[in-house]
Amino acid sequence: MALAKSVYNLLFRRTSTFAVTIMVGAIFFERVFDQAGDALFEQMNRGKLWKHIQHNYEEKDEE
């Protein structure tokens, strides 16, 4: 509760800080959400995606 209250007082009380909080929050949320989604998808399809087999074919042209 104390945390909620201080967050409110610090960020959500004034419209200006409220708006900035929402915008900055959206950017961070979007990044975390997107990366979590990609990580989950790649975990579920481990070994099947190009990303997972790419190294087999790239080493050849470096030699």
Added chain:
Amino acid sequence: MAALRVVVLSGSSRTFLNAPKTIRTPTANMSISSMSRSRKVALSTFGVITAGGAGLALMLHQSVKASDLELHPPNYPWSHAGPLSSLDHASIRRGYQVYKQVCSACHSMEYLAFRNLVGVSHTEAEVKAIAEEVEVVDGPDESGEMFTRPGKLSDYFPKPYPNPEAARVANNGALPPDLSYIVNARHGGEDYVFSLLTGYCEPPAGVTVREGLYYNPYFPGQAIGMAPPIYNEVLEYDDGTPATMSQVAKDVCTFLRWAAEPEHDQRKRMGLKLLMGSAILVPLIYYMKRHRWSVLKSRKIAYKPPK
């Protein structure tokens, strides 16, 4: 309205109200609970008959299909069949090898360009090398002549025949269809193509197949103009996978699924994110709805007649 009447009629509110008579409230005959019994019965009978009829029609429709003179392919457990399962890209790569070494002798894939393979089944350097192997007619140059040059990433797959007529002549009058979208263009998709490729067999006793046609129970009409294209060891895979007939068919079908639906993996990735987003939003919206409605759901309205 009905809720109001219940509240008014129930004992506790009557003592509250101190009203001697029950209060008649005018009701519009709109809600189910205010309908007469016979109307309710009529309405539910109607509903049951409609739903039952629709279900029956659907079932009959299905069974009519099953009595066709054609074999429907079974559902194979594709590794990309799940709602969140991506394509197997190693299989796409092998499937491209099958297409290139076997199918491309007869079938075009005119909507695929070499660049489409980059980052899907091959590296850019590999695709450049593959593209350079083909001769592409380009031009005209300054003197108005057409010339040939090695293929580039942006070139489309070469066609086996210059036009459909030439393709027919070379195949006993049967036109090998373009394979770019074939799994979307046939009922059963990759199950059908897999069954077709592996389903060639001797015609049953009493069935004769015309010269130049082959018996295949999965093909509508059972006589197909394509000679059995694959068999065990029809090619040797670069990655050492044993090239059994079913392996070859599975790989080429996976490749054809990718060709027909290159957005497949992205679509499922977005689907997963949509589900994740909904998992956050749906409970939130449900909570909000309950919160907003709590006032309406818990209120009591009473009519106090003027003394």
